[in-house]
Amino acid sequence: MKISAKGDYACKAVLELAINYHEGKPVQISDIAERQNIPIKFLEQILIILKQGGVTKSKRGAEGGYYLAKPPEEITVADIILLTEGAFVHAPCIPQEDNCKNSVDCVFRPIWQEVEDSIYHILQKTNFKILSEKVMNKEQLMYYI
Numbered sequence: 001m002k003i004s005a006k007g008d009y010a011c012k013a014v015l016e017l018a019i020n021y022h023e024g025k026p027v028q029i030s031d032i033a034e035r036q037n038i039p040i041k042f043l044e045q046i047l048i049i050l051k052q053g054g055v056t057k058s059k060r061g062a063e064g065g066y067y068l069a070k071p072p073e074e075i076t077v078a079d080i081i082l083l084t085e086g087a088f089v090h091a092p093c094i095p096q097e098d099n100c101k102n103s104v105d106c107v108f109r110p111i112w113q114e115v116e117d118s119i120y121h122i123l124q125k126t127n128f129k130i131l132s133e134k135v136m137n138k139e140q141l142m143y144y145i
Contacts, residue, residue: 001119007084010046012036014055014080018072018128019135026058026065046084053083072132078123088119 016032029047033040047066050056057069068075081088 001088003081004085005042006046006049007081009036009038009042010050010080010084011077012038013043013046013066014050014068014075014128015131015135017056017066017068018075018132021068021072021132025063026067028065032066049084050080053079055079055083068128071129073127073129075128076124077126077128077131078120081123088116088123 013032013036016036017027020027029040029043032038033043038046047056047058051058051066054069055075056066058064058066
């Protein structure tokens with residue numbers, strides 16, 4: 001499994017929206033890009049994918065921007081990675097057995113499936129409410145001199 005820049009940036013964008021979720025107003029693309037250090041043109045493409053996948057919504061105008069389509073606790077890292085990256089394990093027989101003519105007799109297929117299931121389980125139990133709370137708690141612990 002390899003997480004591309006697209007998957008990484010998508011997770012960071014959703015995290016930024018989760019941090020701002022309770023503000024009740026959209027976050028501008030430029031603010032997300034600046035806070036998460038994401039190239040703005042790439043972020044625009046990612047936000048389109050997230051919107052098409054039902055993760056985000058947008059509002060036009062001067063007060064516009066992006067916001068989460070559902071609460072952060074209902075969005076997992078698995079959701080975002082599947083949306084941007086596809087399958088966790090890139091083997092011919094994962095996720096569909098019939099993609100490989102040897103998959104019925106293949107000794108590796110159960111291993112690849114177990115790896116896929118394990119990765120999914122870890123990423124599925126991590127939601128963006130948990131992640132945003134970690135970030136906000138860290139920021140509250142910072143001391144300024």
